[in-house]
Amino acid sequence: MRFGILVAALAVCFWGGQARAAWIEASSDHFVIYANDSDKDITRFSQQLERYHAGMAFVLGQKVAKPSPSNRVTVYVVKNEREVRQLHGGDNKFVGGFYVPSAGGSLAIVPSVQSGSGSTVTWSMIVLLHEYAHHFLISTSSAAMPRWLSEGAAEFFASAKFEADGGLWLGRPASHRAGELFYAQDVKAADLLDPTEYDKRKHTTYDAFYGKSWLLYHYLTFGGDRKGQMTRYVELLAKGRGQRDAALEAFGDFDVLEKNLDSYLKKRRMTALTLTPEVLSIGPVSLRTLSAGEAEIMPVRIRSRRGVSSEEAATLLVEARQIAAKYPQDPAVLAALAECEFDAGHDREAIAAADSAIAHDPSQVNAYIQKGYALFREAEDNRGDDKERAAAYKAARAPFIALNRIENDHPLPLVYFYRSFVEQGQTPSDLAISGLIRAVELAPFDLGLRMNLGTALLRLGRSPEARIVLGPVANNPHVNSGSRFARSLIERMEKDPSWKGEGMGQEAPEEPEAEGDADK
Known part of the structure; x- marks a missing residue:
């Protein structure tokens, strides 16, 4: 397959081109999406992500338990890539989206992405699918994957294509890697399979690591002359064999493999997987239009969830308090205010805002979390005797115990029960x-x-x-x-x-x- 060079052509395509009226929450089995968009487009986007999950599960033969509500991936769709880069921080102008894994709070931040049928050509969608592939793979296997295998698999799945009839293509040529495969500093198969040699070299320029990892994964998946070799390689790694030794036993001479990869890259056509709608069973998508207060505080909420410095927290708190003053009865606003108060170091105020949110809506999960965080910080700062400290930690566990009753499989109550021992020196x-x-x-x-x-x-x-x-x-x-x-x-x-x-x-x-x- 001769790749067209598409890297420079990757651009953000906004959903639908319609006027955006309101922030909407789309809730499904594995994702929660927040976007300022139409019901039709956010539903289609949610369904595509669920089909992608189902496709990976089908291809890899994994039966994945449905996560608890808070353990789904939350996707925040912001205005454009410039806003993504501002939220990400730093000065990297190539950031197209990013993902932060966290127990009870994994999130992805992307600009508006193309959700229609056809090839996934936007950088933001590729990033999202790539990172969700990592999320899926680590969620379904306790085995440690070599870097090339992890990145090669993520690239393999991320080049998806969604059909209008509900079908899905996986394992398509990674056209977005064409430029680096042909023009970036070369990376040999031996470099992927023996990372000690790769790590010894100075990497001062961008190289073809991701593209070559995709190529090797694709070749071992579809190259008929090497059927079963990748499975053997993974089995050897699981038995404790080193990466180089496992690769040599499974794949043979690295120079021969390199020649095979060169030939494979030059093929005019490549195989891909076509999955019909019948094998991609997904659950329903429920939509909720955010209240006026929740919609107004959404940008604050996104920045807070992303993580803020102490200086940023102080500035963000001013905005959060102003919005909360306009919507003093909105539990979502109050929960967001509690998070901002905690980020700014105001534990008593965070607890008060969380209590108010819970009083208005006992199902506000984030209010329990922020109250627990604040109480734990107060307990940590407690300078009383052992009895007083024990009482402080008992009080700090209470919001997490209450959260556990609401959502039994939320991981944070388990984490903070453990931490209550460690932080007391027990x-x-x-x-x-x-x-x-x-x-x-x-x-x-x-x-x-x-x-x-x-x-x-x-x-x-x-x-x-x-x-x-x-x-x-x-x-x-x-x-x-x-x-x-x-x-x-x-x-x-x-x-x-x-x-x-x-x-x-x-x-x-x-x-x-x-x-x-x-x-x-």
């Missing part, structure tokens, strides 16, 4: 450890949560379990301080199986990092 009970394990089962995509569980298991002498839990953190395709820290822990456990984390040092930050930006 050894977590068996029940607290079991709760943390369950939280990771509910939100396996939250790598900070995995880090907490992995280090907790390590301290308990359960290093084989700790290594499994930390594997996806260490192999995070978006290399960061957390992945490097997890890798160092795993290496230490491999050298000394009896090690229980003595001298471990500072744990990796718990705050999730935005993923899926310019490198997509």
Whole structure:
């Protein structure tokens, strides 16, 4: 298949071209979407995301339990890519959208995207599908994936095409990678399969890592002369074989594989998967028009959910208070105000706003969370005796216990039950450890949560379990301080199986990092 060079042509296509009248919430089994758009277009977008999820589940043979309401991915659709970049922060002009995985609060922020039938050509949609592929893969397998395999799979699925009749194409040529495959610094198959060699080199310019990862994944999936080799490779990795050794045994000589890939890239036609509507069963999409107050505070809510600095929090709080003064009876506005008060360091005010939100609507999940956060921070700052501190932490657990009654599978009550022991300097009970394990089962995509569980298991002498839990953190395709820290822990456990984390040092930050930006 000869790719046209489409990278420069990628552009944002706004939904429908109709005048936007109101903010709408589209709720489905795996996603919650907030967009200022028509009912028709947001419904179609929601259905496409659900079909994408169903398609991945069908192709990979995974039966995925429906997540609890708060563990769905929330997609915020903002005005344009400029607003995406402002929310993302930094000065990278190529950011087309991003994803932040978090237990009970995973979110994606994208500009308006094309939701009609046909090829997915907008950068924002590609980013969203790419990152949801990562979300799906880590949610359905505890095995740590090499970086090339993770990125190759995400690229394979992200080049989807949605048909008007409800069908779906997966595994289409990744045309958005054409430019780098032909013009960026080359990356060999050996570089993908033996990362130690790749990591030794200085990477001062953009290279073809993502494009080559897609090519290798696509070739191993559809190249008939290598049927079963990728399955064998994954099996060898699961048995503990190193990446290079597993690849050599499964694929053979790397130079031969490289020649095969060159030939495959030059093919005039490539195979793709066509899924009919009958195999893509999805649930209903329910729509809700936001109240006037909730719509007005939505930009504040998005910025707060994205994460703010102390300076940004102070500025945002002024706006939140002004809106809350206009809508003092709106529980969604009050819950958003509670979050802004907490971000600004005003615990008493956050608790008061949360209590008011709950009084107006006892189902306001975020109000319980913000109240719990504020009470935990107050408990942490408590300088009383052990009895007073114990009472403070008991009070801090109360909002999370109430949240658990509303949403039994919400992971945060389990997380904060565990933290109530740790922050008091106590050894977590068996029940607290079991709760943390369950939280990771509910939100396996939250790598900070995995880090907490992995280090907790390590301290308990359960290093084989700790290594499994930390594997996806260490192999995070978006290399960061957390992945490097997890890798160092795993290496230490491999050298000394009896090690229980003595001298471990500072744990990796718990705050999730935005993923899926310019490198997509």
